[in-house]
Amino acid sequence: MQLRDYIIRRLIILPFLIIGVSIIVFSLTRIGGSPIGIYLSHEMTPDEVAQIEARFHLDKSLPVQYFYWARGVLQGDFGWSGVSVAPVSEVFPKKLAATMELSVAAGFVAVTLGVWLGTFSGARRNKPADHVTRIVAVSGASMPNFWFAIILLIVFWAELGWAPIGRATADLYAMVPQRTGLYTIDSLLAGNLAAFADALWHLILPAITLGYGATAIIARMMRSSLVEELQQDYVDAARAKGLAERLVLKKHARRNALIPTVTVIGLTFGFLLQGTVAIEIIFRWPGLGKWMADSVLRGDQATLMTYVLFTSVLFLFVNLIVDIVYANLDRRVELGK
Amino acid sequence: MMGHLETDMADAVRTAPATVASVRDLKVHFAAKRGVVHAVDGVSFDIRDGETLGLVGETGCGKSVTGRSFLRLLPVPPGILAGGSVTFRPHALCEDCDGAGCDACGCTGRKAVVCPSCRGQGCATCDGTGAETIDLLKIDTETLRKLRGDRVAMIFQDPGKALNPTLTIGQQVAEVFLQHRTDELIELAGLSPETGGALRRFARQDHRFGDGILLSLPPFRGQRRRIQAALDKMVARALAETQVPNPASLMDRYPHELSGGMRQRVMIAQALACNPDLLIADEPTTALDVTVEARILELIRDLQMRRRSSVLYISHDLSLVRRICDRVAVMYAGRVVEIGPTAEVFRNPRHPYTRGLLAAVPTADTPRGGLAAIKGTVPELVDPPAACRFAGRCRHETEACRRFDPTLEPVSETHAVACFIDHPAPEGDQPSFERITE
Ligand SMILES: Nc1ncnc2c1ncn2[C@@H]1O[C@H](COP(=O)(O)OP(=O)(O)OP(=O)(O)O)[C@@H](O)[C@H]1O
Ligand code: SF4
Ligand SMILES: [Mg+2]
Ligand SMILES: [Zn+2]
Ligand SMILES: [Zn+2]
Numbered sequence: 171m172q173l174r175d176y177i178i179r180r181l182i183i184l185p186f187l188i189i190g191v192s193i194i195v196f197s198l199t200r201i202g203g204s205p206i207g208i209y210l211s212h213e214m215t216p217d218e219v220a221q222i223e224a225r226f227h228l229d230k231s232l233p234v235q236y237f238y239w240a241r242g243v244l245q246g247d248f249g250w251s252g253v254s255v256a257p258v259s260e261v262f263p264k265k266l267a268a269t270m271e272l273s274v275a276a277g278f279v280a281v282t283l284g285v286w287l288g289t290f291s292g293a294r295r296n297k298p299a300d301h302v303t304r305i306v307a308v309s310g311a312s313m314p315n316f317w318f319a320i321i322l323l324i325v326f327w328a329e330l331g332w333a334p335i336g337r338a339t340a341d342l343y344a345m346v347p348q349r350t351g352l353y354t355i356d357s358l359l360a361g362n363l364a365a366f367a368d369a370l371w372h373l374i375l376p377a378i379t380l381g382y383g384a385t386a387i388i389a390r391m392m393r394s395s396l397v398e399e400l401q402q403d404y405v406d407a408a409r410a411k412g413l414a415e416r417l418v419l420k421k422h423a424r425r426n427a428l429i430p431t432v433t434v435i436g437l438t439f440g441f442l443l444q445g446t447v448a449i450e451i452i453f454r455w456p457g458l459g460k461w462m463a464d465s466v467l468r469g470d471q472a473t474l475m476t477y478v479l480f481t482s483v484l485f486l487f488v489n490l491i492v493d494i495v496y497a498n499l500d501r502r503v504e505l506g507k
Numbered sequence: 508m509m510g511h512l513e514t515d516m517a518d519a520v521r522t523a524p525a526t527v528a529s530v531r532d533l534k535v536h537f538a539a540k541r542g543v544v545h546a547v548d549g550v551s552f553d554i555r556d557g558e559t560l561g562l563v564g565e566t567g568c569g570k571s572v573t574g575r576s577f578l579r580l581l582p583v584p585p586g587i588l589a590g591g592s593v594t595f596r597p598h599a600l601c602e603d604c605d606g607a608g609c610d611a612c613g614c615t616g617r618k619a620v621v622c623p624s625c626r627g628q629g630c631a632t633c634d635g636t637g638a639e640t641i642d643l644l645k646i647d648t649e650t651l652r653k654l655r656g657d658r659v660a661m662i663f664q665d666p667g668k669a670l671n672p673t674l675t676i677g678q679q680v681a682e683v684f685l686q687h688r689t690d691e692l693i694e695l696a697g698l699s700p701e702t703g704g705a706l707r708r709f710a711r712q713d714h715r716f717g718d719g720i721l722l723s724l725p726p727f728r729g730q731r732r733r734i735q736a737a738l739d740k741m742v743a744r745a746l747a748e749t750q751v752p753n754p755a756s757l758m759d760r761y762p763h764e765l766s767g768g769m770r771q772r773v774m775i776a777q778a779l780a781c782n783p784d785l786l787i788a789d790e791p792t793t794a795l796d797v798t799v800e801a802r803i804l805e806l807i808r809d810l811q812m813r814r815r816s817s818v819l820y821i822s823h824d825l826s827l828v829r830r831i832c833d834r835v836a837v838m839y840a841g842r843v844v845e846i847g848p849t850a851e852v853f854r855n856p857r858h859p860y861t862r863g864l865l866a867a868v869p870t871a872d873t874p875r876g877g878l879a880a881i882k883g884t885v886p887e888l889v890d891p892p893a894a895c896r897f898a899g900r901c902r903h904e905t906e907a908c909r910r911f912d913p914t915l916e917p918v919s920e921t922h923a924v925a926c927f928i929d930h931p932a933p934e935g936d937q938p939s940f941e942r943i944t945e
Contacts, residue, residue: 403663403665403668403669404669404670404671404672406575406580406663406669407663407670407774409578409580409655410578410655410660410778411655411656411686411777412653412655412657412683412687413686413712414652415648421674421712422671422674425673426671429673499673
């Protein structure tokens, strides 16, 4: 099957998957009880409560409620966020931008560092450099990231005072017009280098913390698949043609070792998103993760559902992208099988 | 005066023994948990100019390890180059006949390169041959890299595995030219020989950061296209030599889209692309059907005859070796036990192991590749004792065979054997073909 046809087919299926996902999200959230709690206060009379219930269709059956919710979502109305005291649709983009900035930076760290470390390690199999790299990787993959975050915070923020906390120095950033909501990009677009340096400075520590676990996973995968590729006959055949070791690695083994690694990179994206919750709380990063944690504690179902729906849909797209990249790297892949 | 000297030098090279490569007392061991495996343990033989030398023996006897030593393609560790040498005498196009074949080069069209240290007079470095002699086990990796694929090439057993699954056939064959024929490529593209920078790097498969952008801009873009076109032309020519139908369309295909025979043709095209002096063929047809095998053999034979390359043909199929090899070396448990002209070895085998092999071979219904008609199994190669390796399986063995280690000694001018039947044992009972101990 042609790659283009395959993509079109996948895109056609996508809306149905999203509907399925939304039903699951809605049902799971409702298991936690009625969303009415966040709108109530102690002074309200039962009459007033009933009024609110009627206003939000909470007196109807569940399928009807789902219908109202889904219709709202399609119209861009995700409900009222009790935590932020504003419509979800208004707050969401800002939170999303913060989280995107953090996870893209972490993803960048993880992919470049992970692929590089894995290659470095795999090409030096069983040599001291390999062992050191593997220890770093194993500890990264097994260490809970909130714990690592706290350690880094104690060392670099509390003790040394080198790293800041939060997202930016408020008065520096106040002068920068918000175009994308990504502070680094916005400050660059505005040509404000001081603000850019500040945004980057705030970003580095949480990004490294968040990316570390994923770096470790990617590095381990890269190493093991590179070691496997290096044992293949075609590697010897390339050497027999007169390719220098550097080229054998670069043009032959590394490229093929990347194929299984791409799948892992896709999976680590989910790992990153999960990780944002703890990292954002610890570093006081005002993103989706922190918002969502607050919402769970306060029973803010509208926010919660939006978050879960969003991450699920994101995953569907990431999977599609991984499949396409995979097919591009490996021509043997039979698409649609 | 000078010219006279040069003629003398050339004469010295001409009369030198025409040996393209010599293996002397080669020892390759492997560190394993059970001890040191003596996979190759004192192997010696010569490969002569233009000949096909067959290397036969049971599985695990060290054929592949010997063959790979020529290109130093051994995993080290666990491999250990424990001693010996593999010397190689590179050749160059005969300038008298420009490759057509004349008396000066013995009709081969190529001549040994003159030894740089004695200028052809004969010295210790060249073993008195006056031809440049390179120890493939000792030279630095860059010199070795330049020889690999250019002067010494290799074909592997399984063409399905020896081709990179994610690169096209064209990309893979092109690499040989990019590594060894950069100048020709630039010339064929009609560019000046002084062409340097990113363009030369492109013609050398040496990509540097930023080259991609630079070469996509005019005027480099057009020049890069010309180099690419020249490269495609060279690749198509190399593929056409192996009689593949429609070589140009083959170039864009991936290995998994081809049949086994086709893939092996691609491997052959790749190996012979630079006209090597020596081709190591490690069971190139074992993974193929019998019908395809015949055609591939014919092809190798044909290309070799035309180019006068020497071939080390590794196989465990005696009938096949008999068909295509000029001489044959029989290996057993890390040793060469018998070597000689194919006709002579087959007519008058002197080693009990060779006899066993020959007795097992010719019938049409014995399984292909199976040599195991000799009773017993190959001994463990871990720290072998000083004894004949074949003792324990040999019908003629005596006490002497278990106490002493026979060395390869001549039985005629061309034929040598490592067995006490033809050479006196240092002491004790002499084995003989008449005496069968069971
Ligand atoms: N990578 C390796 N690691 C450890 N031991 C090895 C390795 N390669 C070869 N050996 C040892 O060397 C011995 C000879 O192997 P080799 O591949 O040369 O056999 P062969 O004669 O080519 O057999 P076959 O007909 O099966 O190809 C083997 O028995 C094995 O014990
Ligand atoms: S030396 Fe002895 S054991 Fe070895 S092959 Fe000859 S007769 Fe047999
Ligand atoms: Mg072998
Ligand atoms: Zn000539
Ligand atoms: Zn010399």
